Amino acid sequence: MPPGAHAADVVVVGAGPAGCVMARRLAEAGRDVILLEAGSERAPTRAGVLDIGPASRVITRYRADLGGAGIGSAGPELPRGRTLGGSGAVNGGYCTPARPSDLAGWGADWPRRYAVGLARATERLRPRLVAAGPVAARVAAAFPGRVSAIAQARRDGRRVTAFDAWGPAGAGVRVLTGSPVRELRWSGGRTGGRCEGVVLDDDDEITAREVILCAGSIGTAEVLLRSGIGPRSGHPVGRSTQEHPEVLLDLPPDWGPGEGDPLVPPPLLSHVVRLGLPGPTGLAEIEVRPYSVPMHRVIPGLDPQPHRIGVALMNPVGRGHVREGSSRGDGPRVVLADDPRDASALDQAAGMVADRLGISGGGPRPAPVPSTSQHLAGSARIGEVVDDSGRVLGCEGMRVADASVFPVLPRCGPYLSVLAVAEDLAARVIAGNSW
Numbered sequence: 081m082p083p084g085a086h087a088a089d090v091v092v093v094g095a096g097p098a099g100c101v102m103a104r105r106l107a108e109a110g111r112d113v114i115l116l117e118a119g120s121e122r123a124p125t126r127a128g129v130l131d132i133g134p135a136s137r138v139i140t141r142y143r144a145d146l147g148g149a150g151i152g153s154a155g156p157e158l159p160r161g162r163t164l165g166g167s168g169a170v171n172g173g174y175c176t177p178a179r180p181s182d183l184a185g186w187g188a189d190w191p192r193r194y195a196v197g198l199a200r201a202t203e204r205l206r207p208r209l210v211a212a213g214p215v216a217a218r219v220a221a222a223f224p225g226r227v228s229a230i231a232q233a234r235r236d237g238r239r240v241t242a243f244d245a246w247g248p249a250g251a252g253v254r255v256l257t258g259s260p261v262r263e264l265r266w267s268g269g270r271t272g273g274r275c276e277g278v279v280l281d282d283d284d285e286i287t288a289r290e291v292i293l294c295a296g297s298i299g300t301a302e303v304l305l306r307s308g309i310g311p312r313s314g315h316p317v318g319r320s321t322q323e324h325p326e327v328l329l330d331l332p333p334d335w336g337p338g339e340g341d342p343l344v345p346p347p348l349l350s351h352v353v354r355l356g357l358p359g360p361t362g363l364a365e366i367e368v369r370p371y372s373v374p375m376h377r378v379i380p381g382l383d384p385q386p387h388r389i390g391v392a393l394m395n396p397v398g399r400g401h402v403r404e405g406s407s408r409g410d411g412p413r414v415v416l417a418d419d420p421r422d423a424s425a426l427d428q429a430a431g432m433v434a435d436r437l438g439i440s441g442g443g444p445r446p447a448p449v450p451s452t453s454q455h456l457a458g459s460a461r462i463g464e465v466v467d468d469s470g471r472v473l474g475c476e477g478m479r480v481a482d483a484s485v486f487p488v489l490p491r492c493g494p495y496l497s498v499l500a501v502a503e504d505l506a507a508r509v510i511a512g513n514s515w
């Protein structure tokens with residue numbers, strides 16, 4: 081650890097989207113901030129590349145379980161960015177704001193707070209609409225009036241991450257990479273009282289007046305649980321996570337744009353189709369994702385795959401969990417939401433979409449491939465684990481400010497919402513501290 085890095089006003093854990101916003105805003109307000117990032121390598125900067133393939137060195141692979149209904153991740157692992165910019169440096173990059181009705185369950189003042197945070201976030205990130213490719217155009221034609229254009233944060237063929245856009249180092253933040261936090265340090269060793277800093281994996285310690293966890297919905301739950309904040313302390317950490325389950329449908333070969341130039345992947349998504357379909361629990365809100373190319377074109381090292389589009393359920397009733405790892409130190413286990421009613425809604429929607437697009441070619445419908453949107457949120461929810469300024473209930477000197485705090489997952493990709501909420505919570509930290 082560099083000399084002098086053993087104390088700060090604020091330690092922000094995790095340089096993902098939330099951490100970059102928080103660190104920058106607190107430094108601008110005159111706080112001495114250390115930003116700790118577990119990862120030590122940078123993700124590829126080329127726009128459109130998702131470096132989550134088998135040889136990636138910029139992700140953490142978390143173990144994931146599926147329940148009986150069989151929806152959720154196609155594999156036994158969930159990737160999360162482990163690099164400056166966090167998952168925002170490896171994600172699909174589609175930026176959509178939540179609708180006011182998405183925030184209904186968040187509390188009366190959230191629509192206004194969110195709107196202010198969103199304005200600040202979009203001013204920095206400046207996501208832009210991108211042109212539709214042939215697949216998006218064909219899907220849009222099949223669902224007139226249901227298509228929404230979505231924005232991507234890219235400039236001159238490069239991905240713009242939150243680390244680029246908020247530039248914490250430029251505001252005086254001390255950014256330390258390769259610095260995974262193991263646990264929180266408690267005053268007098270008394271778990272759950274006053275937090276006075278963090279302990280890193282290598283046993284180094286940093287003291288701080290305030291620790292702000294921005295390690296993502298899995299990483300933050302992991303640090304909290306390892307530090308004794310969980311069911312035993314009366315905090316339901318990791319107990320009620322939400323995800324947007326997705327299934328993938330094979331497209332017939334004549335749909336695709338061809339292999340194209342492998343060095344210049346187009347934006348994976350330019351448009352989505354939003355549908356409301358009657359389902360087992362009321363109106364199932366469906367997002368059809370006309371991915372522009374097969375996934376192996378944008379994920380380095382992935383075996384060739386058919387070109388598929390996604391059909392995702394945006395208002396699932398199922399809830400999942402993040403559980404503490406075993407004492408063998410094998411990391412947390414994620415159990416994805418897996419409610420049979422969601423599986424049934426998704427199955428009906430996939431069938432309807434396949435028929436409308438005519439992609440079954442008169443034969444049997446292609447079997448949907450289970451997948452997940454990678455939108456996990458809600459492992460330390462406002463009202464249950466933290467208050468609506470992100471302070472961990474019953475503790476002093478620590479907050480959470482990332483996707484973990486979402487009381488309800490908006491019916492859209494969470495990236496822009498993570499940034500908007502972090503902007504709001506940063507303003508509250510600044511207003512709430514006299515130092």
Ligand SMILES: Cc1cc2nc3c(=O)[nH]c(=O)nc-3n(C[C@H](O)[C@H](O)[C@H](O)COP(=O)(O)OP(=O)(O)OC[C@H]3O[C@@H](n4cnc5c(N)ncnc54)[C@H](O)[C@@H]3O)c2cc1C
Nearest residue numbers: 094096118162166167171172173174261296299483493495
């Ligand atoms: C593959 C993929 C595709 C996605 N596509 C989209 C999309 O197209 N649109 C969309 O809206 N959303 C998308 N998402 C979701 C979106 O990227 C996330 O919701 C968002 O990045 C969450 O931000 P965060 O700050 O909460 O956490 P993260 O982005 O996960 O950042 C957490 C950071 O904390 C660090 N960290 C974790 N633990 C520790 C520790 N103990 N000590 C120090 N550092 C730590 C991590 O290394 C990471 O850098 C995608 C996610 C993934 C993984």
